[in-house]
Amino acid sequence: MQEMLKRRQDETEVGCSVSLMAWSSSAKENDGGGSGGGGAGDEGTKKRESSEVEGHPYDFHVSGPRNLSSPNWKDLIRSSWRDPNYKRMVIACFIQAVYLLELDRQEKRTEENGLAPKWWKPFKYKVTQTLIDDRDGSIYGAILEWDRYAAFSEFIVVRPSGAPRAVLALRGTILKSPTIRRDLEDDLRFLAWESLKGSVRFTGALAALRSAVDRFGSSNVSVGGHSLGAGFALQVGKALAKEGVFVECHLFNPPSVSLAMSLKSVGEMAVSIWSRVRAALPTRSGEGGLIEKNAEARAVKIQCTEISKWVPHLYVNNSDYICCYYSDPSGPSGPEVARDGGGLVKAGASEGAATTAKLFVMSNGPKKFLEAHGLQQWWSDDMELKLALNHSNLINRQLRSLYAVPVAAAKMR
Template sequence: MAKSTAETSEEGHPYAFNVSGPRNLSFPNWKEIIRSSWNDCNYKRTVIACFIQVVYLLELDRQENKTEENGLAPKWWKPFKYKLGHILVDDRDGSIFGAIIEWDRSAALSNFIVMRPSGAPRAVLALRGTLLKSPSMRRDLEDDLRFLAWESLKGSVRFNVALEALKSAVNKFGSCNVCVAGHSLGAGFALQVGKQLAKQGIFVEAHLFNPPSVSLANSIRNVSEKAVFAWKRIRGMLPSNGEIQLNGEDKNAAESKVCAEIKKWVPNLYVNNSDYICCYYTDPAGTAEIAASSVDSSEKMKTKSQGHIPTNLFVMSKGPQKFLEAHGLEQWWSDDMELQEAIHDSKLITRQLKSLYTLPPPSQGNKK
């Protein structure tokens, strides 16, 4: 049967899966029962990046009044035997900023895949970044400015929606079967909702592509070391600092216990040094040691300083150098890319996650 003009046009669209999607990628088949591609970190990175692309395209499809039948987005989840479970909508403008992508058992069975491959998540919460296109641009830029000013997205409507969606997925599938992922601004949201659950002892796998690292708050803090020191002293005097005031060995023992538990959550960060939005995660001040990704993982963990928050930081060693391409999502499924894993005591990620190491305030019942 001849294809319609609309179908031909969709296949030639610059965002069509067959045009800009990954190449030389094997899709799930019955052999996955024996050996799962999901155990390959490169395959996992590629597919999860494609799921984030789904969210960008869901919003573009919405703006162009396209459905699942004629939209671009479905082509980016169906080859991997997943389905659209739930979309996250900003009620203020109706824009789609996230989605839950779920394992599609029916589609898998049609290819004689009788069980979910090892390492494949049951669900992925994917969060997009900024779209410089109306009508979603205004709300996207508001959150960009929010992070720029405060290095936090908790005041955003989208933060609460994303957090509830992640909690719901965890309740339905279990934390070990759920991933949270985001690109750019979406990576900022993914980091903070993942961190929020980690505070509650719930650890979900996190994949953060081009996470934002630039903020006015950070710049101001770096103006003067003396000002930082003075602020810490003032903050320590405030009654609402949210920390249990312990002394000596009791404080050290309590903090060590909290740190040991929280270190179970190790987010994966993917950065390109030519992208000035995320490049500060590899700031030399963080004393990074670049090592080949083939190094044994147990040896990597031995080299990490006990006092820093562990992260898997992957740095693009061969890839786009112009800003727009270096900040883009497409690079993360490119065939000719090369990554190095940085064993990195990043001061930036340590500062962003340090509240995980803060003991919770005492309950009202324990107060005297």
């Protein structure tokens, strides 16, 4: 009995010694081998931080796309960027990078140990400008440009066909204390007015987009946003389209709910009724009025033809009540809106109305709201998208101002 107790005591002591040795060894590695190892200690800290980042839920290798290839020399022959699905997934990754740029800033991570760079480096892009809200110092957007030096390392001597020279990526709302106030302020702005033009972020995003277009040309620039960022992307893209400058636009879960939308619907219905009543009344203008109407119709037709090059892409999950109304065919439409049964939306008062939007709806996406509103679903491997077959009056309302030509302008034409 005594012999058995002694054996167990020896085993316990050995086990304790091994544990202490392992802890001591680990401590030495983390502390750089004891006193006088300051540099090695810094290196150990960096390794530990790097390991923590690689295991982070938002790390590219943890939550990023699984089967999305990086550019290589084969893209010179057959560019992946020609595939609409590839382009959609990469731009979604760039928007995720902007979310993480702000989170890295809040958590004081640098470019060396940050989460964000891993979301653009695999595609041979680099951030050349961050858009900062001066009110709270938060990052709400970024300009990403093709990194030719990084591309050279993969023997990519020229930019693949279809790859934009620059992408403006805009994030949505982050519900964390450093940025939540300004984010919600713009959310409420859209909810109340269905417009973001009064925001300093609209001004900053539009200026950044103009600068990129001036440098590279509109055909080499894209803009993308998620949620609130999609609202900004739509409005800055529309602002340039009014000037005859058309940039590729990708909108993920764009906001569709607003109080102003309901008020506009009532107003449009009243205008429509009054227009019918007025048309039934006798008029003294006679031939002159008819000429004026024809002139205005011709002006609208010309403008519609000019704007036909701008086709924003909207990506919607119907389980997300923030964006689902884009795929809802109900609601009044203005007299200038024409219908197209091919899943594309047309607007204009004449036969020359131009295709103005492509609405993609996820057919097998997540059903719970938080996941349905998330960005990650848009680079999922097993996702299925379909071009919406119904007519969207909400898109018509959002884009109608592109086709509105003042009567004075019509007379001048």
